[in-house]
Amino acid sequence: xxxxxxxxxxxxLHDIVRLEEKLLFNAFLNLGASLRRIYVKSSPIPLFRxxxxxxxALQRCLSHTAAIExxxxxxxxxxxxxxxxxTLNTCLDKAWTASLLAKEGxxxxxxxxxxxxxxxxxxxSELTYPVVVKPLSGSWGALVSLARxxxxxxxIIEHRMRLPGKESKAHFIQEFxxxxxxxxxxxxxxDEVVAAIYRKSRHWITNTARGGVAEAFxxxxxxxxxSLKVREVVGGDVLGVDLFEDPExxxxxxxxxxxxxxxxxxxxxxxxxxxxxxxHVVEVAKK
Amino acid sequence: xxxxxxxxxLPVEVPDDVMEGEVVEHDCGATLEVRFExxxxxxxxxxxxxxxxxx
Ligand SMILES: Nc1ncnc2c1ncn2[C@@H]1O[C@H](COP(=O)(O)OP(=O)(O)OP(=O)(O)O)[C@@H](O)[C@H]1O
Ligand SMILES: [Zn+2]
Numbered sequence: 597x598x599x600x601x602x603x604x605x606x607x608x609l610h611d612i613v614r615l616e617e618k619l620l621f622n623a624f625l626n627l628g629a630s631l632r633r634i635y636v637k638s639s640p641i642p643l644f645r646x647x648x649x650x651x652x653a654l655q656r657c658l659s660h661t662a663a664i665e666x667x668x669x670x671x672x673x674x675x676x677x678x679x680x681x682x683t684l685n686t687c688l689d690k691a692w693t694a695s696l697l698a699k700e701g702x703x704x705x706x707x708x709x710x711x712x713x714x715x716x717x718x719x720x721s722e723l724t725y726p727v728v729v730k731p732l733s734g735s736w737g738a739l740v741s742l743a744r745x746x747x748x749x750x751x752i753i754e755h756r757m758r759l760p761g762k763e764s765k766a767h768f769i770q771e772f773x774x775x776x777x778x779x780x781x782x783x784x785x786x787d788e789v790v791a792a793i794y795r796k797s798r799h800w801i802t803n804t805a806r807g808g809v810a811e812a813f814x815x816x817x818x819x820x821x822x823s824l825k826v827r828e829v830v831g832g833d834v835l836g837v838d839l840f841e842d843p844e845x846x847x848x849x850x851x852x853x854x855x856x857x858x859x860x861x862x863x864x865x866x867x868x869x870x871x872x873x874x875x876h877v878v879e880v881a882k883k
Numbered sequence: 884x885x886x887x888x889x890x891x892x893l894p895v896e897v898p899d900d901v902m903e904g905e906v907v908e909h910d911c912g913a914t915l916e917v918r919f920e921x922x923x924x925x926x927x928x929x930x931x932x933x934x935x936x937x938x
Contacts, residue, residue: 612916612929613904621902635903638918659930 604881606874607632607650607675609666611657615859616870620656623874636662641669652881653677654834654873655855660688660733663855678877679854683832687854688733690768693830700829702822703848705840707770713753719769720749726772729753731763740801742772773840773848778802780839780847782815782823783861783869784832786876789820791867793860810860822847830854833880834873886926888913895926 606629610617624631632650634641636657642648653670655677657663667681679687686692691709698704708719709732720727726744729752734740739756743749756764778796782789792815795808802808815823823837826849836856840848858869884901885894890913897907897917905917906929915926 610904612906613902614906617904633902638903 604629604652604878605632605650606630606877606881607634607648607653607670609634609636609653609655609657609663609670609677611636611659611662614658614857616857617656619859619862619870620654620874623868623870624877626871627874627878629874629878634666636666641666643669643672645673648673648675650675652877654877655679655684657855660684664688676880678834678880679832683830683835684854686830687832687835687852690730690732690851691766693852696829697826697849700825702825702829703845705770705773705848705850707768710767710769711765713750713757716749716753716767716769717746720746723769723771725749728770728772729756730768730770731756732766732768733763742800772800773842773850775800775802775840775842778811778841779850780813780815780819780841781810781856781861782819782837782839783856783858783867784823784827784835784837785869785872786833786879787824787827788872789815789823790872791858791861791865791869792819793864804860810864812865818847822849826852833876884924886924888915889926889928890915897924897926 606624648670653675655663655667664684667677667684670677671681694704694707710716710719726742729741731739741752743752778794779802780794782792792813794811794813795802795804796811797808804810826837827835830852832854836853838850840850842848862869884897884899886897888895888909891911895909901917903917903919907915909915914929916929918925918927
């Protein structure tokens with residue numbers, strides 16, 4: 597049994613230090629935890645038992661590859677990582693996330709994975725235009741496209757097929773959800789929803805990184821329950837759950853972020869997300 | 884402390900308590916990332932952000 601957080605050793609794995617990471621470092625220090633920053637671009641990550649020591653680790657790498665691979669290293673030493681490699685891997689792959697959520701009956705936009713233009717056209721004739729095409733993995737709305745007719749779908753898929761890398765040979769296609777000019781980002785820490793925002797935009801892509809405007813929003817029971825159910829499925833202790841409001845079906849889960857940014861959430865809601873995360877991480881270490 | 888910008892070659896002022904991984908914008912328009920080399924601070928152009936998480 598430990599008292600306080602004085603003896604808790606927290607490792608934070610990071611690459612670029614954004615405002616979020618600075619807030620987190622300060623939050624850990626304020627709790628009296630012993631903080632070890634691991635800058636993955638210059639620290640070798642051992643993949644064997646005892647290679648690293650810490651009571652708990654928080655994963656904050658911006659690079660998906662660095663996040664997953666360095667998590668494996670800490671897990672090799674038996675260190676609990678928030679979030680685990682399972683959660684990171686799941687959330688990184690939109691098809692994997694959709695599949696796990698679907699098994700548990702969580703409402704989502706109707707989605708398909710396709711590997712050819714021919715298959716994409718079949719999907720579009722089932723869903724009817726417009727349809728949304730996304731890379732299976734990606735962020736900030738990058739490479740997310742809207743095809744309003746067959747002509748546009750052909751252009752998008754043909755472009756994607758010519759991009760280098762295996763990621764552009766598989767496409768995630770889904771129905772276009774008629775959102776009310778906004779979507780919802782719910783921040784989950786442990787088994788609590790700590791904050792939620794609307795991301796508003798006149799454009800259908802609402803990411804704050806793409807000019808969407810954040811606004812505080814007090815989530816009702818339905819949003820809270822849905823977000824926590826998502827957490828039960830994908831696991832994880834710090835998650836950003838993105839929801840759409842569909843005029844007929846209600847809330848739909850768009851995707852889950854396993855290394856969420858929260859500077860806008862914190863700014864507009866006034867909730868100290870960094871401290872909530874730090875407290876929870878220290879709690880996990882004490883268990 | 885003063886460090887040379889790898890893009891324009893002019894000096895960049897960075898705080899003494901700067902951390903590895905911090906991002907510095909230089910007047911020339913370059914976005915630079917802080918690296919440590921032994922006791923020295925070095926600036927490198929920020930990598931592309933192709934595979935990142937978002938808000
Ligand atoms: N099926 C859809 N119908 C309507 N709007 C959508 C749909 N899918 C995505 N969008 C909008 O496009 C934007 C980017 O989508 P999405 O979040 O899936 O991409 P992303 O690159 O994974 O972004 P991030 O991970 O940063 O949230 C969001 O603002 C979302 O509201
Ligand atoms: Zn410069």
